[in-house]
Amino acid sequence: MKVNVMSDILKANDLLAQDIKEMLKKKQIVSWNIMGSPGSGKTSILERLIPMLPGDVKAAVIEGDLATSRDAERIAKTGVQSTQINTQGACHLDAAMVRTALEKIDLDDISILFIENVGNLICPAGFSLGETGRIIVSSITEGDDKPEKYPSMFKNAHVVLLNKIDLKSQTNFRIDNFTREMKKINPQADIMQISATNGSGFTELVNWVVGRLL
Numbered sequence: 577m578k579v580n581v582m583s584d585i586l587k588a589n590d591l592l593a594q595d596i597k598e599m600l601k602k603k604q605i606v607s608w609n610i611m612g613s614p615g616s617g618k619t620s621i622l623e624r625l626i627p628m629l630p631g632d633v634k635a636a637v638i639e640g641d642l643a644t645s646r647d648a649e650r651i652a653k654t655g656v657q658s659t660q661i662n663t664q665g666a667c668h669l670d671a672a673m674v675r676t677a678l679e680k681i682d683l684d685d686i687s688i689l690f691i692e693n694v695g696n697l698i699c700p701a702g703f704s705l706g707e708t709g710r711i712i713v714s715s716i717t718e719g720d721d722k723p724e725k726y727p728s729m730f731k732n733a734h735v736v737l738l739n740k741i742d743l744k745s746q747t748n749f750r751i752d753n754f755t756r757e758m759k760k761i762n763p764q765a766d767i768m769q770i771s772a773t774n775g776s777g778f779t780e781l782v783n784w785v786v787g788r789l790l
């Protein structure tokens with residue numbers, strides 16, 4: 577019984593997600609569902625990336641969190657449209673929440689939408705938001721075993737951003753271990769080593785994002 581209820585919820589979510597996907601595609605907006613652990617650097621990456629986008633590439637951000645609008649306020653300082661969803665305790669965003677948030681964004685003014693999901697490596701993976709693709713942020717300080725331990729999160733990633741590379745020498749993180757496990761789970765995903773603190777890898781990241789505009 578429980579299983580049936582869950583599968584109905586997922587089916588309803590998928591239908592709504594498909595509507596969102598088609599609507600964004602019609603408007604030629606590429607959308608990225610950004611997932612990762614709390615504190616991995618999702619908001620910091622957006623804060624550095626958005627001002628580096630070419631002037632004619634306008635972005636908007638939907639921020640998902642259990643409570644507070646702190647991340648949306650951080651993003652608003654970059655000058656782009658930014659709106660917060662508070663999930664009231666739910667551990668992931670869903671398509672209905674995103675559809676409501678989209679009503680607050682002028683979609684005719686943007687070509688790229690970033691959706692920062694609630695921070696954790698488990699429940700956001702099961703819920704499509706109608707996104708074009710998934711960006712997973714995994715930071716050096718979390719350890720190199722995360723793809724192996726949370727395969728459902730990593731298996732549908734378009735790119736994995738290995739953030740906090742500036743701290744690598746202070747940890748036992750092995751890039752070869754991480755890459756080997758990623759190749760097993762999801763050989764198509766790109767892996768980029770970046771630091772939202774010192775900006776390393778961001779020229780490559782901007783090129784990656786700009787190269788995938790619709």
Ligand SMILES: Nc1nc2c(ncn2[C@@H]2O[C@H](COP(=O)(O)OP(=O)(O)O)[C@@H](O)[C@H]2O)c(=O)[nH]1
Pocket residue numbers: 612613614615616617618619620621695739740741742743770771772773774
């Ligand atoms: N050393 C270092 N710290 C970072 C980096 N990126 C983010 N942080 C720090 O990690 C903490 C969490 O970052 P935040 O962007 O809020 O993570 P989020 O919860 O994934 O959105 C903050 O104190 C950031 O300053 C990085 O590349 N290197």
Ligand SMILES: [Mg+2]
Pocket residue numbers: 618619620647692
């Ligand atoms: Mg954040």
